[in-house]
Amino acid sequence: MPLFGKSQKSPAEVVKALKEAVSALERGDKKAEKAQEDVSKNLLLMKNMLYGTSDAEPQTDIMVAQLAQELYNSNLLLLLIQNLNRIDFEGKKDVAQVFNNILRRQIGTRSPTVEYICTKPEILFTLMRGYEQQEIALNCGTMLRECARYEALAKIMLYSEDFFNFFRYVEVSTFDIASDAFSTFKELLTRHKMLCAEFLELNYDKVFSHYQRLLNSENYVTRRQSLKLLGELLLDRHNFTVMTRYISNPDNLKLMMNMLKEKSRNIQFEAFHVFKVFVANPNKPKPILEILLRNQDKLVEFLTRFHTDRSEDEQFNDEKAYLIKQIKELKPLPDH
């Protein structure tokens, strides 16, 4: 035993001590201050086991495996996340670092922590609800995006009721939280192409009725970001079915035509990239065709004067010329 400093605690001891401290913090009794101190201390110990320090290497694989096993058995990860708002500033960051490290752990092709979280989806739901609390929102965000890298976990999140709360989170008034939520939201909808395409197809109505609200948001940033993401989603070939469905709905076309006229040039530009798909569609449904025909002359005139200063963007100009030509050549469907 070394003379100075404490002896090395075993993973089991650290987990046990941390669990007791967090529980004490949760109870909020008189010893809260002491508990806070213990939580910070043990979190730091745990973090150093996984990452090492400037003068100590990370622990051996066996120790890390023991620590992971103890974490699963004690259900400490959930407890930490549930009480994240009670832990001090540095401690919150340590929780996120420990969580992300343990999550990335692999044994062969298996990711034991991913498997563990699959059996405890409550962890994910708690993390997602973290966006409701300002002081822990960003910490939860880093953990959520790490989780979203794994298809199994992304699937649980996408298909949960809590996912639809994101449509609210991306609009909150605190800018950094809203944009953090948006990047998690985007990650979930774009990372795993097949999973996302399937999710969007199965939940088309619900997702796009919610999405409509983002596009009509009062908040400029929300409107612009969500419109850009919509463009990306529709133009991705994996979402072919969703795209064809989206462009056959006349309400969507009307919305895009209105967005083409928005005050912000950036929104106009993003709207153009969605609008072009409606026009280029070789099999336009009747209602879509009717709207375009009704506005034929106005659209041609509008597009001719649309963003004429983007002269160096060849692709845009080609597309614009193509759209103008298409709209000019539109003919009504023969009556039956």
Add this chain to the structure above:
Amino acid sequence: MGSERAEEPIHIVYSDEENVLDEEERNSRLFEDLEPASWINDEDTDVTTFFHRVDSDQIIYEAKKKRCKMIGKYVMGDLLGEGSYGKVKEVLDSETLCRKAVKILKKRKLRRIPNGEQNVQREIVLLKKLQHPNVIGLLDVLVNDEKEKMYLVMEFCVGGLQDMLESTPKKRFPLWQAHGYFCQLMDGLQYLHSQRIIHKDIKPGNLLLTLSGILKISDLGVAEALDFFAEDDTCYTGQGSPAFQPPEIANGHEKFLGFKVDIWSSGVTLYNITTGLYPFEGDNIFRLFENIGKGEYVIPDEIENPLRDLLHGMLQKDANDRFTLQQIRQHPWFLRKPPQTLEEVPIPPLRGDELHNMTVLPYLMDYHYVEDPASGQPQYYTEHERNAWAERGEQDTYPTECYPREWADQLGDLKSKESSPKKFQDDVGYGNSNKYHGDDEMETIADSTKRKTKRRPTSCISVKKFPPCKQS
């Protein structure tokens, strides 16, 4: 032949098999085959009036100046590589001070390649709208109509997987390294496919690396963009590299599934970078396609199971049975990073520089610190010295030593005596001929009817010196 010969006081015999010989050279080669001793000492023969024996220390080259040249806002550096379409040089963006690469395309050259101009146009259109860490970024396109040249400014890469493979004795990577590249290839490919683009020419030669080891899929010259509303990925044409083509193309099917073509060639690529071999070979393209068409191949025994299974999945003869990108991404070999047991294969050094230092710097030094370039003492070196460097493996380095003044004087004399018409281009060269690093400025004044392919270093003695070209 006689009259032509007479204009040339000294003729130097080279023997470089790789060069396309023009008539002159072919004639000289006839004599080269003779045993020199049988005629060279015979003063009376006519031959010696045409040919003087020249010792290797009598042949003088002038060291090439690093004359600073700018294309738009880009400062040109050294050659990085050469493809069928033209040269690739390193450049420095003078506004951002970022290293970039520029692909120099000559319309003249392009016209001679089937679909050359079309392919380049297509590549530009495609690359412009793509943005992904594992797909080469096209940053700028400059055109010089006068010189019929096009400059494609791209992200800077230090080398390709093919060069790296060739630098190793067994032509393969350790598994962990191959795994890293393969994962990046799949990321880039997934992006391309999501953008409806079929690359059609995936192979180690088209996978480049940045200094930080990020893989970039490059060369979209034969890629195809599907129609936006196309229901599936049916394609009708394939013009990629034969050894990487799938059975449906080798068997000449009229139409085939595009995405599966890229899966197959990625499979051949994975096979190649992990074993150093090709799954299908043949003495000629017909044999090769015959073998691919049969779809029978052997995976070496040393390849163990998760990888073996993945290769089998990607090299399924029937495109419908072949793995999809999703299946590959879920495959055990893909999910698990192999342990880092063997040492990493590094990117081979460029002209002896392992660190791949910026090559634009000497040009900038010349521009800023040489007051009057005309008065600067030119540097000369001899064939003999050049051979000595070559033996020491430094054939591509620039000589830095100064040479005795006499050389320069002697050279001046020779030049003033020379009065033949401007017949040869100013190819004051160095290095071995198939790695010629000429200044392409010179090209425009060269007599373009001859010798447009690879050029050899030419001695100062037999060459009329042209004044250096001014920058455009």
